[in-house]
Amino acid sequence: xxxxxxxxxxxxxxxxxxxxxxxxxxxxxxxxxxxxxxxxxxxxxxxxxxxxxxxxxxxxxxxxxxxxxxxxxxxxxxxxxxxxxxxxxxxxxxxxxxxxxxxxxxxxxxxxxxxxxxxxxxxxxxxxxxxxxxxxxxxxxxxxxxxxxxxxxxxxxxxxxxxxxxxxxxxxxxxxxxxxxxxxxxxxxxxxxxxxxxxxxxxxxxxxxxxxxxxxxxxxxxxxxxxxxxxxxxxxxxxxxxxxxxxxxxxxxxxxxxxx
Amino acid sequence: xxxxxxxxxxxxxxxxxxxxxxxxxxxxxxxxxxxxxxxxxxxxxxxxxxxxxxxxxxxxxxxxxxxxxxxxxxxxxxxxxxxxxxxxxxxxxxxxxxxxxxxxxxxxxxxxxxxxxxxxxxxxxxxxxxxxxxxxxxxxxxxxxxxxxxxxxxxxxxxxxxxxxxxxxxxxxxxxxxxxxxxxxxxxxxxxxxxxxxxxxxxxxxxxxxxxxxxxxxxxxxxxxxxxxxxxxxxxxxxxxxxxxxxxxxxxxxxxxxxxxxxxxxxxxxxxxxxxxxxxxxxxxxxxxxxxxxxxxxxxxxxxxxxxxxxxxxxxxxxxxxxxxxxxxxxxxxxxxxxxxxxxxxxxxxxxxxxxxxxxxxxxxxxxxxxxxxxxxxxxx
Numbered sequence: 001x002x003x004x005x006x007x008x009x010x011x012x013x014x015x016x017x018x019x020x021x022x023x024x025x026x027x028x029x030x031x032x033x034x035x036x037x038x039x040x041x042x043x044x045x046x047x048x049x050x051x052x053x054x055x056x057x058x059x060x061x062x063x064x065x066x067x068x069x070x071x072x073x074x075x076x077x078x079x080x081x082x083x084x085x086x087x088x089x090x091x092x093x094x095x096x097x098x099x100x101x102x103x104x105x106x107x108x109x110x111x112x113x114x115x116x117x118x119x120x121x122x123x124x125x126x127x128x129x130x131x132x133x134x135x136x137x138x139x140x141x142x143x144x145x146x147x148x149x150x151x152x153x154x155x156x157x158x159x160x161x162x163x164x165x166x167x168x169x170x171x172x173x174x175x176x177x178x179x180x181x182x183x184x185x186x187x188x189x190x191x192x193x194x195x196x197x198x199x200x201x202x203x204x205x206x207x208x209x210x211x212x213x214x215x216x217x218x219x220x221x222x223x224x225x226x227x228x229x230x231x232x233x234x235x236x237x238x239x240x241x242x243x244x245x246x247x248x249x250x251x252x253x254x255x256x257x258x259x260x
Numbered sequence: 261x262x263x264x265x266x267x268x269x270x271x272x273x274x275x276x277x278x279x280x281x282x283x284x285x286x287x288x289x290x291x292x293x294x295x296x297x298x299x300x301x302x303x304x305x306x307x308x309x310x311x312x313x314x315x316x317x318x319x320x321x322x323x324x325x326x327x328x329x330x331x332x333x334x335x336x337x338x339x340x341x342x343x344x345x346x347x348x349x350x351x352x353x354x355x356x357x358x359x360x361x362x363x364x365x366x367x368x369x370x371x372x373x374x375x376x377x378x379x380x381x382x383x384x385x386x387x388x389x390x391x392x393x394x395x396x397x398x399x400x401x402x403x404x405x406x407x408x409x410x411x412x413x414x415x416x417x418x419x420x421x422x423x424x425x426x427x428x429x430x431x432x433x434x435x436x437x438x439x440x441x442x443x444x445x446x447x448x449x450x451x452x453x454x455x456x457x458x459x460x461x462x463x464x465x466x467x468x469x470x471x472x473x474x475x476x477x478x479x480x481x482x483x484x485x486x487x488x489x490x491x492x493x494x495x496x497x498x499x500x501x502x503x504x505x506x507x508x509x510x511x512x513x514x515x516x517x518x519x520x521x522x523x524x525x526x527x528x529x530x531x532x533x534x535x536x537x538x539x540x541x542x543x544x545x546x547x548x549x550x551x552x553x554x555x556x557x558x559x560x561x562x563x564x565x566x567x568x569x570x571x572x573x574x575x576x577x578x579x580x581x582x583x584x585x586x587x588x589x590x591x592x593x594x595x596x597x598x599x600x601x602x603x604x605x606x607x608x609x610x611x612x613x614x615x616x617x618x619x620x621x622x623x624x625x626x627x628x629x630x631x632x633x634x635x636x637x638x639x640x641x
Contacts, residue, residue, distance in 0.1 A: 135397070135545065135549060135550075136283070136287070136288070136397060136543075136545055136546065137545065138543060138544075138545060166559075167559070170550075170555060170558065170559060171555065173550045174404060174550045174551050174555060174558075176550070177402065177403060177404045177549065177550035177551050178402070178404040178405075178551065181396075181400075181402040181403065181404065181549075182400050182401065182402045183400075184400075
């Protein structure tokens with residue numbers, strides 16, 4: 001079944017929301033590149049779950065309110081979103097910038113969360129091991145650095161975006177800059193609160209991630225009280241697309257176990 | 261016409277072959293390519309050059325701020341201004357400009373300018389800029405908030421210069437419980453503020469506003485664009501209901517004078533080409549980081565780069581001269597180029613950069629002296 005797309009208004013912000021599947025709710029928070037295309041990952045998770053994929057304020061088809069100035073603001077906005085949408089108990093998954101956002105939401109209010117899945121998440125750093133510089137890389141260089149498998153990078157690079165898609169990518173890049181430029185992909189005050197995330201947590205990482213090196217995963221595991229690690233070999237920054245065959249069953253098994 | 265001699269203070273000993281292996285001559289160019297012994301000599305000659313300009317009758321000397329690059333050795337232009345104050349008598353000293361958004365406490369900028377203004381007894385012109393895109397990489401400042409930070413820093417600095425302290429400043433980016441400038445500026449009501457620009461319409465609208473009427477300087481652009489931008493300032497001023505004076509309109513350009521056109525072109529060629537190709541070399545990601553300009557301007561910029569494929573194309577001295585980005589030729593040719601722009605725009609501030617790229621001191625001096633004898637009298641007359 002294809003995803004349904006709707007617009008929901010939370011306070012003064014219209015959010016473009018994709019929704020697919022039936023069952024316990026999974027809220028997926030996308031990364032800094034937005035949601036340029038629908039992913040097989042969502043459909044695979046949607047077998048037995050209701051998957052909600054909102055486009056964040058400032059990204060894609062959603063409004064860009066000036067008052068959301070940083071990731072903590074965005075996390076507070078999502079607390080409103082969660083209440084207004086009536087999400088009583090749900091699983092939270094975030095990728096990259098969305099992983100950072102998921103952790104910020106969870107430290108503010110974890111009472112409704114069944115589980116937390118962080119994939120290649122931003123938000124904390126390993127000192128002395130800087131993240132790859134998405135802002136200085138050129139467009140092709142970025143794609144090549146996101147994927148370990150260069151044949152996959154070639155496929156992505158072969159897609160020529162339309163004018164409209166280019167506009168959205170630029171909008172996404174502006175918003176990602178607002179949230180992630182300084183300090184780079186980081187809230188220095190996040191790490192010290194991670195001990196509060198006493199809930200089933202899965203950390204998924206690509207061993208060859210060139211944006212957030214795999215040592216970042218170790219730091220998450222060290223700080224999170226009940227997290228386990230899925231380190232994906234021969235994989236870059238997007239494990240859920242690059243190694244979907246391995247990541248999807250692992251995430252599904254984790255969600256089912258956490259729901260018990 | 262007001263004439264300024266401007267210097268970027270490039271590091272001319274840069275090993276271009278080694279530099280070409282890196283992404284840019286900015287931000288990521290390893291500083292192992294900088295030799296402090298040679299660099300010290302560079303500072304000496306560049307400063308001597310500006311000091312000499314005063315004796316040639318220039319009304320002002322210009323410096324500016326750039327960070328982490330071989331393009332210009334002045335991350336702190338006020339330090340150079342301080343030296344110039346001590347070594348000159350009457351020339352204005354124009355810092356064109358300080359990059360306001362890059363600092364976390366604009367009060368320090370207000371204080372430094374006020375100090376310089378006192379030290380020079382009122383010879384300082386304060387240029388305010390946002391810094392170029394690369395500087396948002398080298399300073400870490402978020403380009404998304406560049407405009408906000410610029411305007412807020414500007415408001416704070418002007419208030420600090422003009423209103424009795426101590427007072428409290430409540431901003432979004434800058435918050436100061438005590439603003440109380442010691443020393444206050446020497447000039448009244450405050451130092452003149454000039455706005456160097458690449459012509460963005462937002463800047464035109466802001467700088468020409470009747471509350472400000474800040475001189476607007478178009479820098480290093482082809483003649484056609486210089487004309488368009490200066491006239492857009494004039495048009496905007498008329499929309500505000502006043503006629504701008506020529507002293508609100510400035511043009512900054514590399515200038516080279518020799519006895520014949522041919523000789524001028526030949527002697528300036530390498531200097532110009534190294535400036536625009538080697539020292540200014542940077543990627544789009546460095547030049548226009550997201551948010552540095554509006555969504556629509558950013559889009560237009562990328563489209564232009566795509567259409568003209570300028571990323572890898574070499575800028576020849578011939579094109580730079582024929583397009584009017586640089587003014588090169590015999591005294592007669594140079595006079596004619598400046599007069600032509602004056603007729604088209606009514607501009608009255610000329611900021612000449614007489615040393616550029618790897619151009620030697622010897623050639624730069626010969627050129628500025630010929631400008632002094634054979635061009636300046638016509639512009640001053």
